[in-house]
Amino acid sequence: MNLIEKYLAIAAGEEEVRPGMDIRCDISYVAAHDVTAPIAIRQFEEIGVDSVFDPEKVLLIVDHIYPAATEKARKSVWEMDDFAKKYGVKLYKSGQGVIHQLMYENHQAKPGEIIVIADSHTCTCGGYGVIGIGVGSTEAAAAMATGKLDLEVPQVVQIYLTGKLKSNVFGKDFILHLGEIFGTDYLTDKGLIISGPGIDCFSTEERMTVCNMGTELGSMITLFGTHARETDVEETREIDLSLLEPKIAKPYSPVNVSDVKAMEGLPVTQVVVGSCTNGRLNDMEQVVRQLRSHPVHPDVNMLVVPSSKTVLEAMEQKGWCKIIRDAGATILNPGCGPCFGAHEGLVSERDVVVSTTNRNFPGRMGSIKGQIYLASPATAAASAVAGKIMVPAEQ
Amino acid sequence: MDKIKGRVFVLGDDVDTDQILPGYAMAEPFEQLGTYAMAGAPGLDFAKRVQKGDILVAGRNFGCGSSREQAPHALKMAGVSLVVAKSFARIFRRNAINIGLPVYAADLSDQLKDGDIIEADLVLGEVRLPAGMVKAVPMSENVLKTLEYGGLIPRIRAELRKEKG
Structure with missing residues (x-):
């Protein structure tokens, strides 16, 4: 199994998983923000349960329209506030920051754990080894109730990195370059693992930038691996980072x-x-x-x-x-x-x-x-x- | 799941969620989302032209971008009965099914024009075009089950009730 499969197998309580398998995973956190939470709250109440799966593991964060630019935006904050009080979950409502940064700073999940956020850039946490699955409001509501997420084990593409970056080239340039290579849908529903000695060029924060834009390439999971070459992947492409120029x-x-x-x-x-x-x-x-x-x-x-x-x-x-x-x-x-x-x-x-x-x-x-x-x-x-x-x- | 028959709206590749439902419209009341459907697509005038039961037919990577569930909600509330695209961005596809809007992967956009009538049988994986029948991939049992319930929430509610006995 490759790294993504190993992690998914643990989360699903399976000995082994293979691409195409439908699995039900335990998740470590589920969160939503002021654009996705109001619908998630509405859907959660429809389910008809009287508690979230674990109040310590459910988070609401006001980041998209803070401070409120419209009356409607402010109403959304109050809906989140009511929900947070009713179910005893944490609400960030005072401009503490963007959901993915707060997950990193305050709730750092461990490598291999799965976090589910109603936001497409949930994949950011792949930079510190966590599997981030971006979902919509309804799926987040279901996860708040059950603590589980259904996934299909993806095929995995590996990027094996060698070489050293020039001093004016960064994680952003690298992920834009991957977009140049793969386009918007080559990686749809696939996993992406970035491995090889070249990963040392990227700090954890730079890796978060890289993983953040995995969703722009359609990827389901974007994750940094190790120096070692991953086995059991669908495809491996090698990139010499020393050849990379600033990209736009x-x-x-x-x-x-x-x-x-x-x-x-x-x-x-x-x-x-x-x-x-x-x-x-x-x-x-x-x-x-x-x-x-x-x-x-x-x-x-x-x-x-x-x-x-x-x-x-x-x-x-x-x-x-x-x-x-x-x-x-x-x-x-x-x-x-x-x-x-x-x-x-x-x-x-x-x-x-x-x-x-x-x-x-x-x-x-x-x-x-x-x-x-x-x-x-x-x-x-x-x-x-x-x-x-x-x-x-x-x- | 019944067959879905409707009038076609043809769109291109990479229709993103900012086109389907622009950021500014997310601050509008939920009940009015339908009037903003495809408001981010210049010149399309979609919300005025769309009729109940219409079918969107698009190219590859439909629904790419944001996780905003308001996007499929807007299409559904505007009257769209089905989206057929060569491929879908993952989160949009799941969102649509989760709210009970059928989406179906088939490469038809080059064979159709606005106003054509098509009929899709999601169970058999067949689409009847003006030019004849096209075979596509049938929907998975899991997806059909969610759609039969009308979305993920009614399905989970039923499953949790069952667990409780």
């Missing part, structure tokens, strides 16, 4: 990828650094590296969104917030920010955005005609300074 995803798909070099010089009007993809302290370090000595270009609206209060506090302590603000950027409250187009930095048809977020579909951040380019924090910050798309300097 062009409108309107996360897999419409080219080298940043090929897009250099395109004028930019807004830059966003943040989200569950790239809102961690290592990402902010790349921003500060650029803004320490160069102001943001006057034609660029630069928004920085830490993924949690813990990240923001660390930025404050290091003096980074002052550097970022003095350079002309705006630090927004921790949360999802403008990533999904509900508030805090929407764009018009005249905007060209470089963003470290995960999706650039039409209308993702406001106008259907607004153009969103996805890149690493280093590329985003270099572009913010230049006022146009720019390859970050090697360090």
Whole structure:
């Protein structure tokens, strides 16, 4: 069995599992946020049970539209508050941060455990060895009641990494490159394991960035393995990381990828650094590296969104917030920010955005005609300074 | 599960959840989601043109992107009776079935145009097109069972009752 199969076998209480098998897994956590929780709550009440499977293992988090941008958004918070009190579960409702970051900081599940969140970027936890299954509200409601999740054991594709990254190339560039290779649906319903000595190039936080966007490639489970080559996989592809250049995803798909070099010089009007993809302290370090000595270009609206209060506090302590603000950027409250187009930095048809977020579909951040380019924090910050798309300097 | 017959709406590849139900519409009252169905697809004017019972026929990777269950809810509330696509993004497919909206994998978008009438037999895995019958993969027993209950919640409710005896 490969690593994913080993973990699924344990979760399902089976000796052995094989691709295609239907299994019922025990889960460690189930969570939902302010966009998915209201429907999950409605569905949970329909089931007709009088408790959740384990109040310690059920979490609700307000991250998508915090602070409330509409009356409806605020009503959702109250629905979550009522549910949390009724069933004795934890509710994060004060802007503590993005659900995937809080799972990492406060509820770190152990490698091999399964967490289920009503959010597509649940796969982020593959960066620390946890199997994250993104579901919709109804499936989350069912999991809250039962503590179980039905899965089909996936075929697994392995990426075996060798070589060392250049100093201006990051986890984001690597996952965009995988999008360039696989497109949006080659990995649909499959597992993806990233292994080999090259994985040492990526810190845990960088690995979280890589796994975060596994869902953009259609993958069901994205997981970092070990230096060893996995056996029992459907396919293995080798990548020499030393050959990788900074990458950028062009409108309107996360897999419409080219080298940043090929897009250099395109004028930019807004830059966003943040989200569950790239809102961690290592990402902010790349921003500060650029803004320490160069102001943001006057034609660029630069928004920085830490993924949690813990990240923001660390930025404050290091003096980074002052550097970022003095350079002309705006630090927004921790949360999802403008990533999904509900508030805090929407764009018009005249905007060209470089963003470290995960999706650039039409209308993702406001106008259907607004153009969103996805890149690493280093590329985003270099572009913010230049006022146009720019390859970050090697360090 | 009965056969599903309806008028076809043809869409392309990679129809994402921001097109099916844009982020801004998720803050609207749940009961009104149907009026925002496909609001993120420029020029389609879907919510005005769709009629009860219509069938969406799309290319590959339908429903990619967000886990928002509002997306299949919006299609269902707008009157869509079935989505047929060459392939589906995993979470969308599960969401649709979980809320009782049938989705079916078959590569038909090149053979159909808006307004054509098709009839799908999900149990046998057959779709009747104007040009004749197309054989596709029958739905799994597990999926059919969930759809027969009308979705995952009624199914779980029934199963939990059974467990209790």
